[in-house]
Amino acid sequence: MAAEVLIFNLLSAVAIVSAVAMITMRNPVHSAIALVLTFVNVAAIFIMLRAEFLAAVQIIVYTGAVLVLILFVLMLVNPDDLPEFHSGKPMQNVFGFGVGLILLAEISVAILTRTVVAEPGPWNEEGVAAAGGNIQVIGQLLYSGYVLPIQATALVLLAATIGALFLGRPDEDQEPSPKRRTVATISLAHTRGADDDLIPALRAANIKREAGDRDLIMARDADEFTTSAEEEEKKGQSE
Amino acid sequence: MDANLLSSYIFAVIVLNVLLGLMAYMTYIERKVMAAMQDRIGPNRTGPVGLLQPIADGLKLLVKEDIIPKHADRRIFLLAPLLSFVLAPVAAAVIPFGDSITVFGHEVNLYVADINVAVLYFLAIGSMGVFGIILGGYASANRYSLLGGLRAAAQVISYEIILGLSLIGVIILSGSLSLVEIVNQQSETLTIGPLQLPNWFILSQPLAFIIFLIAAVAETNRAPFDLPEAETELIGGFHTEYSGFRFSFFFLAEYISMIVISLFAATIFLGGTDGPIQDGVWWLALKACIFLFFYIWLRTTVPRFRYDQLMGLAWKVLLPLVLINILLTGFIRLWGLGML
Structure with a gap:
């Protein structure tokens, strides 16, 4: 049974490492991937315990959940904030650390006093x-x-x-949103961050009423809302 | 080492290599069939009747430059295609290719693993597969790619539910989640009056079969449900920024998933290796080929769905239908057992 012990150690080591990685990663998407890795390893440990059903359900349920988590990150967090999403909130860090310590203490007390091990259930192999x-x-x-x-x-x-x-x-007491919204089009083909300087310009721009009740932003000339290649180069050099 | 473990390991290697070979020629057959349907000739220059075309394509993709965009999330960008590619053939491990045969005095089972949760395993691997697409879309730092990734995620979450629920009817009737057991039950003969029919689940679950077929097309991101890579709107979607062999990993994964899900559908609904004369793996291959042809046929015939139509179809049409199917099947099963 030495092989089984070896595999178990490997699986649990990867599970623990990826769990730690999940909370220490700066980028929430990386954290989510580490979380998936933890779940998959735990599922593998379930298989070693001959709980195949639990393993399959663990993967189906939690990969779906993590997928939704990644979606939330991608849709709700500004992509430019992604690398520094965790930093700059000292109160949260202190509070989280404290709660984590309490949880750890609870678990270790439970394990050390062996109260986690209850009476075995009525089902044996x-x-x-x-x-x-x-x-x-x-x-x-x-x-x-x-x-x-x-x-x-x-x-x-x-x-x-x-x-x-x-x-x-949608709120019923308000006007339907298309009438109120300012519609602006920024080319999707630009690289991330390339259009950021344009947003204030768009806001300050002359908004002209056109085509039904929709607000349109009209560019006076082709260069108005487009960064030129020279500007891009300048930006690249300053970085 | 355990002889059983060794034989299933060797069998897994064979299955993997056959899948990869088939995949290459799947692209050739797809191009030929599409060409015939569109009154063209198709690839005919490389080798006799273009038979060496897949090899030339593979070589071309291998030697092309591997470009990583400057703003990309580098590690995930490199990981995502591998994830897609590795997970695609893994699901084939539970598909039974026949009964056991005797090789050099050893009894060898013609499946990699007969696990008691094979159907759930298949669904679990399928739901993991979309990670490659969404991570690839995110890591490319391109808005088209991100949109493709988001579409893939929404599409797969919706159609995964439909796919799983459409299998529930079969599971209720067979009482097992093991594919080997499901195939064994389908090889029995059903006698209705003068008719002698095979006990294939397509006959007892026709609605579930049609819904499964639709959901399977969406699950593999094939036309007309190929919204994540819709080239007319998203210029390739999640794989816009990928080039060379990393792009071909996505490509390979799509074709392998097609083959694997065809094998799975043939196993679940069409009796797997069961056939009118001389049961064997050739029947499974023939049935899978029918599904693969259906995939190509669909691609040339039906235009791409609009995104909201795709979601509406899943949640407003297929979900109620599949729930009705489960309810009916449950009642029929109880009636059959004399409990109603």
Whole structure:
């Protein structure tokens, strides 16, 4: 069984390292990738414990969750802030460190006093095999003894979904947004950051009413909202 | 080393290499079939009837310059195509290619692994696969790429749900998540009056089969659901900034996923290796080829969906249908067991 111990050590080492990386990475997208790595390694450890169902569900549920997390990062955080997203908030750092210490202390007390190890459940390997495998046993348990917790969880998730829909719906008392919004087009082909200097210029620009009720920004000449190649070069040199 | 472990390892190597070879010729066949459908000739210069074209393409991609954009998130930019490429063939590990055969006195199973959660494993690998696309889109530091990545994420999250739910009907009927078990059940003969039919799940789950087919096209980002790389709006989407062999990793991954999901569909709905005469891997190959041809046919026939139509189709049409299918199947199963 030496091989199994070796593999377990490898998996848990990678899981721990990537968990640490997840909280220390400066870039939230890198953090999310480290989180996925942790989940995958934990799933592999589940497989070694012959809990294949748990492993598969762990990957399906948590990779989806992390995907949404990455989406939030990409949509809500300004890309230029990404590398320094964590820094500059000393209160948060101190508070987070304190809470982390308390959690660590709780876990170590629990492990050291061995209260984490409860009485073994009624299922052993022979019992699971007789019932037809661990999926069947999990299914029967979930829909017999644990029906109430499952239904309660489903209700909470439903409430969260409805809440999100409620918060996300457009305000009815306001005018429909297209009329109020200033529509400006910045070429998507420019590299990130290249258009930043244009935004104030766009705001200050002469806004002309055109085409229905939409506000349009009209460029007086082709160079007005476009950085020239020389300016780009100058910018590159100063960097 | 354990003999079983060794034999499944060797079999995995064979499957991987066959998949890579097939992938190369899949591109050739796609170009030929599309050319025939569009009244063109297609590749015909390299080798006899253009048969060496995939090799020439591979060489071309290998020797091209590997460009990394200046503003790119370098490490992720390098990692993303590999992630896509590695995860695509991994899902093939659970597909049964037949019963066991005897080689040099050893009994060798014609599958890499028969795990009891094979269907869930397949879905899990599928949901991991999109990470390559979204990370590639993010790391390129290009807004078109980012848009492609975001589209891919939204599309895959939506269609992953449809794909998973469409399989629930089959799982209810078979009572197992293991693909080997599902294939075994389909090789039985169903007798309805004078008719002798194979017990394939396409006959008992036709609605689930159609929904699975649609979701599978979306899952592999193929036309008409290739919104993440829509070349007319996003100039290539998530792989705009990729060149040379890194680009071809995305390309390879797409074709391997196509082949793997065709094999999976043939296994789940069309009885896998079960056939009218002499069961064997050739039936599985034939069924998978039908799906692959369907993919190409669809690409040449149907124009690309608009983005909101794509999402509307998933959430307003397919999701209710697939839920109705699960409900009906559940009732029929209970009735069949005499519990209703």
